[in-house]
Amino acid sequence: MQKDETGQKHPAGLTREQLLELYYYLRLTRACDDAILRLYKQGKMVGGAYTGNGNEATAVGSSYALRREDYLFPMHRDLGAHLVKGQSLRNIFFQQLGRAGSLTRGRDGTGHYADPELRIYGNVSHLAAMIPVAVGAALASRMKKQNAVVLNYIGDGGCNVGDFHEGLNMAAVMKLPFVLIVENNQFAYSTPVARQHAAARISDRAAGYGIPGFTIDGTDVLQVFETTRTAVERARRGEGPTLIESVTMRMHGHSASDDASYVPGDLLESWRSKDPLARFEAVLVSGYSLTTAEKESTGQRIHDEIEEAIHAAMEDPAPLPETATEGVYAL
């Protein structure tokens, strides 16, 4: 805790302004996901729609620990991390809708883009396949003496793919500036975590790689932030990787076409009370006198920003067919 000028203590050493920024990103993430679902239901999306409902605190809190020069390698439910790292809503929606003006020019969708300026490198579908790539980025960044850290994510399902093991072990042996967050949201598609792991805590894997491991409450944005910051700082000091298991719940189906009827109702209910947004809002209301006016203006701002981005995306043309076969190779 840190005190500001008024003598008030702030959690995680954040100013009220920063806390409100976190609040904004949490709400923006949720609202964006909701908008994506709406577009899906309106039949305007290309391909499927994946939301991070329940995961906002994990994505937002962790990426908030990064500096501008750090690298983000997010997974498919980390929209919040894209936003915190500076991605525009325009680019998000252009990607979702496969527009000509999107970062991938319609060649790939969702978060599967790269934005080297912002140091964001999106995911591919093949789970865990980006872990070795992110590790290689950490290696290159160290070679280039950038003093940067790579933050990468994986799911409770995806972390059972071999690439998780090979990548994390390599990073540990080389003491690379690499932080890996396992988003344990209780399910991998329809498969409950107990059918993916015999260990009670996924972070127990860390010891086997000789690195620190933490299991944290992934619905508590401040806890996520603080743990990630500790790991990022350690990585920046050259002490090597950290594995963080952030425990939360996938509140929606795997994708918009999955009704998640395999999720026990009471499980869902019990997690609903831990809604990351509501939890943090309560903290802000009770401890930081978040006002109704502030809540509403935040909502309005988000609404306007999203509408504008969607509007721009709908206006943007589909990619031209003749571009389809260009650029398989670099010059």
Added chain:
Amino acid sequence: MQKDETGQKHPAGLTREQLLELYYYLRLTRACDDAILRLYKQGKMVGGAYTGNGNEATAVGSSYALRREDYLFPMHRDLGAHLVKGQSLRNIFFQQLGRAGSLTRGRDGTGHYADPELRIYGNVSHLAAMIPVAVGAALASRMKKQNAVVLNYIGDGGCNVGDFHEGLNMAAVMKLPFVLIVENNQFAYSTPVARQHAAARISDRAAGYGIPGFTIDGTDVLQVFETTRTAVERARRGEGPTLIESVTMRMHGHSASDDASYVPGDLLESWRSKDPLARFEAVLVSGYSLTTAEKESTGQRIHDEIEEAIHAAMEDPAPLPETATEGVYAL
């Protein structure tokens, strides 16, 4: 410890006869490896020659914990395990020399054979690739209610391949009758273990899979036997896999063509005093009155057996060229 009729205590509950059997297998393994090296130097081998010098106690002690109905999936330095599981010297040397009468009819070499009668399924070159296969055998064996256990091996290098992770995790989640021994012999080809692992103990990986893990002295055949037996019994009771790190030293080069000049001389020296054979012989001499006559007769028997097998292998023809293209597919 268990007492026999004379009231003498025996380690690991083994009778003197059994202890002598272990002794025989340790010496047989060493002598076989030496013979293979001789054949290599005489230019009689096809391909490379890999020995398990230093690893005999790990291979012999662990496989001695198996029953007839159990399955053995050994690695390239586990000649002793093949022998304990009942493999004939004939088949070993026929394989090494690529004979027509070998179990693979000259199509593959060294321990790359299968002998379903003995429930031995050899390795392939691709490190760790047999782990998922062995896990599948454990699954099938359980389905068939055989009450059998699968014992599989991997090196300190090979255990960093993704298949280790995928296979062991699957076995743990399914609670399969599977025991995996990591033969930590300090090197993977020229790479020291510290460049493969940041953790001090490879067995620390076990916790991440929610299974027991042990690190043992791999030059002590009785410790290897007892630990493996505990794991095998647990597996047979349906309680799932165990990971055992057996610490030893690769006393020879990676293969016969490697002079291992990268191994520090004092490291090698310090391990020489822990020679698994000499250690066990000393135990038998001091505790079980192993006589010089017994030592010599064991040596003579081994010498004769090996000579006979090599002779048979040299007599056996090379495979017929016209067989080369047969049998890619099963009927």
Added chain:
Amino acid sequence: MATMTYIEALARGMWEEMERDPSVFLIGEDIGAYGGAFKATKGFLEHFGEERVIDSTLSEAAIVGASVGAALLGMRPVAEMQFADFVTCGFNQLVVNAAKTHYRWHLPVPMVVRLPTGGYIHGGPYHSESPEAWFFHVPGLKIVAPSTPHDAKGLMKAAIRDNNPVIFLEFKYLDRRMKGDVPEEDYTVPIGKGVVRREGSDLAVLTYGSTVHFALDAAERLSKQEGIEASIVDLRSLAPLDKELIRDVVRQTGKALVVHEDHLTGGVGAEIAAWITEDSFQALDAPVRRIGAADVPIPFAPPLEEVVLPTTAGIFKAMHDLARY
């Protein structure tokens, strides 16, 4: 006879084989309670139980590898990759273990790997690939590629009974679009046998999977509009190939067009074209032509995907030009 969709039919094939042979079991991600991403195994868990319908960890290499191990012990695993694209994660196990075991060990490895394959569904670069050419080049693997519900059931049953690792291509595009009559009794479609879907003497089209239907459409149009009559051969199996049938049809028509959805360069069509030319050079009135996807990753946005994948219009034009050659 019952009318079924393509995916219902292949599921029916699995179901019947599981009823018939207790050594058949299923393994894959989300195939149990959920019934699989494409619902091929819906209802299987309830009927056959957890032991035979295994919801595995998310680990393609382990799924394929464990299938090899189980097959070595005499079981008959049917493994599902959630999308064919993800078989790249199980690639090592397929080519190193599944394919090479019989040759080396003389032990059968009876297993099926189901690959929901191909594009035309706006899946983007990681949910639209065709993996067959890789496996086509690997001695020891068989590959089947049904295009109708009838064959989906019959080839599934044949694949499960086969004593070798069989790659089973399920064309996602056909899953629910394709309906047809499926005999209720026990039958198999022999692996390695193609079938003539349409007779015609002007040229022969050799194809498999989704593009069989595009080729049939194109042939009908060509017949109506130009009076050109094409034979359409549905290969059904890629490994082994039905070379006798290919030879017969090509020698009858003197002109051949190979069509597949997979990328053109180094695709299965290259082998077929090369082999036809070696085998029937004197009988050819024109070079063997090929159509396949452009050599680019399958793009996400529909107008791009449409350019990259073969279309009925493109097949029509190639048939037309070849007939006029």
Added chain:
Amino acid sequence: MATMTYIEALARGMWEEMERDPSVFLIGEDIGAYGGAFKATKGFLEHFGEERVIDSTLSEAAIVGASVGAALLGMRPVAEMQFADFVTCGFNQLVVNAAKTHYRWHLPVPMVVRLPTGGYIHGGPYHSESPEAWFFHVPGLKIVAPSTPHDAKGLMKAAIRDNNPVIFLEFKYLDRRMKGDVPEEDYTVPIGKGVVRREGSDLAVLTYGSTVHFALDAAERLSKQEGIEASIVDLRSLAPLDKELIRDVVRQTGKALVVHEDHLTGGVGAEIAAWITEDSFQALDAPVRRIGAADVPIPFAPPLEEVVLPTTAGIFKAMHDLARY
């Protein structure tokens, strides 16, 4: 000019590029103090230091994947697989990440993956494979295949400077058997350009790697014994292929034989044969013939391996028969 072995020459190429460009680095198993299983990188660690000569963990997927990541940040990794066979463990990273990134992200992925490839060394089924056909079918990858020390150095330098993932085939059989003159100055052999190694008007042989030398031997014998003169084209690059050169030589001779060490079915030769036929049908006096390894795993025992892999005698016979066609 210096006389060097094939492997010395490719090492020289790496060395010069590392001297020239600090963004080039090496990663692989046992490449540091040990100098690599084939000693290609002997002395590199001492000269360039641990940071640029990285003895990695035993993890092919991570080696390839980390190379992609480093390349994305502007480095130029040169990754070694200890044997080409083990690239199956890095397959997913190559086809999913390395190959598809530029098309999707418009970012260059400058990396080289070195694959000590092929047989004729009694390595058995897991140390003798030829992996090129798999990658040949993947848009986004380049493949080079030098057959001489000169080209080994020149193509290595070109591969390192290329902004795409390049598969570098090193033919183990040639490593020390092949010696030749290698310019000491800086030069590259352009990727995508083949070369005519021998001129002849009776037929054309298109080949790469070890079999270039077998084909040259066969051509000399054929010339002496039968007065038949063959052109021998060393393709040098497989992706992209030098189609212009292939066209020229084939149209001059009217007869073509494609030879490679890789398995015949679905090999690179299938594409070359199919393409030649499509492109130059009227100019062909005979069907394009192919030679490749038999479609079986490469066996261990020498008398078996000899039957399975292409030989000079087999190439001689095929050339002879084709000339007489």
